[in-house]
Amino acid sequence: MITLALSKGRIFEETLPLLAAAGIEVLEDPEKSRKLILPTNRADVRVVLVRASDVPTYVQFGGADIGVAGKDVLIEHGGEGLYQPLDLKIAKCHVSVAVPAGFDYAYAVRQGARLRVATKYTAIAREFFAQKGVHVDLVKLYGSMELAPLTGMADAIVDLVSTGNTLRANNLVEVERIMEISSQLVVNQAALRLKQAQLRPLIDVFAQASPKN
Numbered sequence: 001m002i003t004l005a006l007s008k009g010r011i012f013e014e015t016l017p018l019l020a021a022a023g024i025e026v027l028e029d030p031e032k033s034r035k036l037i038l039p040t041n042r043a044d045v046r047v048v049l050v051r052a053s054d055v056p057t058y059v060q061f062g063g064a065d066i067g068v069a070g071k072d073v074l075i076e077h078g079g080e081g082l083y084q085p086l087d088l089k090i091a092k093c094h095v096s097v098a099v100p101a102g103f104d105y106a107y108a109v110r111q112g113a114r115l116r117v118a119t120k121y122t123a124i125a126r127e128f129f130a131q132k133g134v135h136v137d138l139v140k141l142y143g144s145m146e147l148a149p150l151t152g153m154a155d156a157i158v159d160l161v162s163t164g165n166t167l168r169a170n171n172l173v174e175v176e177r178i179m180e181i182s183s184q185l186v187v188n189q190a191a192l193r194l195k196q197a198q199l200r201p202l203i204d205v206f207a208q209a210s211p212k213n
């Protein structure tokens with residue numbers, strides 16, 4: 001049995017064509033079903049639905065053999081115990097710094113101001129501002145980062161940006177791009193050895209079927 005860990009939403013949707021290329025069809029729609037384990041048309045393949053930030057943990061500890069996780073999530077997790085053979089080039093977005101429309105970020109940075117930054121991505125943000133030599137106090141949040149500057153709780157946020165619509169809707173502007181993000185295939189290191197005959201062909205098909213840029 002091969003267990004694949006996916007998160008609902010963009011990653012699930014954009015992984016479906018890769019599974020289809022391998023002849024795998026998920027038999028239930030996660031938006032309609034409340035099941036956490038979804039069967040596929042192959043008796044030896046199943047999908048488990050977990051939070052995006054839990055995918056690396058499930059794969060690391062063998063709850064799943066393989067998974068699809070964003071680079072953002074992998075950096076925050078640390079990648080320990082995971083084999084990362086493939087950039088799937090799906091669910092693309094970037095990690096950016098954003099501030100309220102009226103806030104002069106460049107000036108604040110030039111002045112050496114100490115910034116309070118709200119984010120779920122504390123490892124990425126810490127590394128980025130340390131490299132820049134900007135002093136920051138990081139406030140860890142688990143969602144709705146956009147709200148932090150609007151309520152005066154933070155000067156800036158570090159968050160994922162795709163179309164920019166969420167920032168615009170909340171009167172925030174992107175002032176710096178920290179890194180490009182796409183989803184990676186992650187594999188449990190022991191499973192890769194023990195289930196090589198099933199996993200290798202799957203990894204090869206994903207490599208061929210994933211978008212080319």
Ligand code: AMP
Pocket residue numbers: 010070091092093159160161162163164165166167
């Ligand atoms: P957008 O409005 O298209 O810029 O999307 C921004 C919102 O979607 C933010 O709340 C992000 O956290 C979330 N988001 C964007 N891209 C991704 C992604 N690839 N994976 C997970 N969340 C994302």
